Amino acid sequence: MSPLSPAAVPGADDDGTLAALALSGREDAYRALMARHRDAVYQLVRAQIDDGDAALDVTQESFIAAFAHLDRYDPARPFRFWIMRIAINKARDWRRRRKVRSFFSRARPMDEGLQVSDIAPGQEQQVAARQELARTRCAIAALPENLRSVLLLRTIEGMSQTDVAALLGLSAKAVETRLYRARMKLTESLRV
Numbered sequence: 001m002s003p004l005s006p007a008a009v010p011g012a013d014d015d016g017t018l019a020a021l022a023l024s025g026r027e028d029a030y031r032a033l034m035a036r037h038r039d040a041v042y043q044l045v046r047a048q049i050d051d052g053d054a055a056l057d058v059t060q061e062s063f064i065a066a067f068a069h070l071d072r073y074d075p076a077r078p079f080r081f082w083i084m085r086i087a088i089n090k091a092r093d094w095r096r097r098r099k100v101r102s103f104f105s106r107a108r109p110m111d112e113g114l115q116v117s118d119i120a121p122g123q124e125q126q127v128a129a130r131q132e133l134a135r136t137r138c139a140i141a142a143l144p145e146n147l148r149s150v151l152l153l154r155t156i157e158g159m160s161q162t163d164v165a166a167l168l169g170l171s172a173k174a175v176e177t178r179l180y181r182a183r184m185k186l187t188e189s190l191r192v
Helices: 015-023 027-048 052-068 079-106 124-142 145-156 161-168 172-191
Strands: none
Touching (some): 015 027, 079 145, 079 161, 124 172, 145 172, 161 172
16 A cells, blocks of 8 residues: 555645544544654654664554544644654653663573674674664663753754754753753763
């Protein structure tokens, strides 16, 4: 099945119209909203969660939650901001659950040792790049939530400072300050 465009839903030029059609029972409007925003939501969630499969699950949970409470969406505001806020909260919940699971998993002895794969010559650069990426993701994940969200929305999503401020309910100056602090902490942790 090909992704739906807004044109696939007659009379739906914007997200507010799609939301109204979805609330009236039009399944194609739900699909069109999801098709329009799922990639951006997944990218945001993936940047916050260092597990691609879990990021897909959290993205799906975000849309399920959004569609279950679509009547709370204000069509005067961008749907993208609304669904991104839900996704940020779902990713935060997932990280909390992972911390609890991690605590309990460390209480048990490991059954299997680590297996080291044979790295063929020429792959050192790929391995180094993957390690640096993993190190950077860990450093981003270690940032406090208020700094991490601003950093991801501004740099990964490419949202403007004004849009980030509107999405998170902050002033533009607060976004600027948090972004500065996030970059400083990230630089500091990656120096080690």
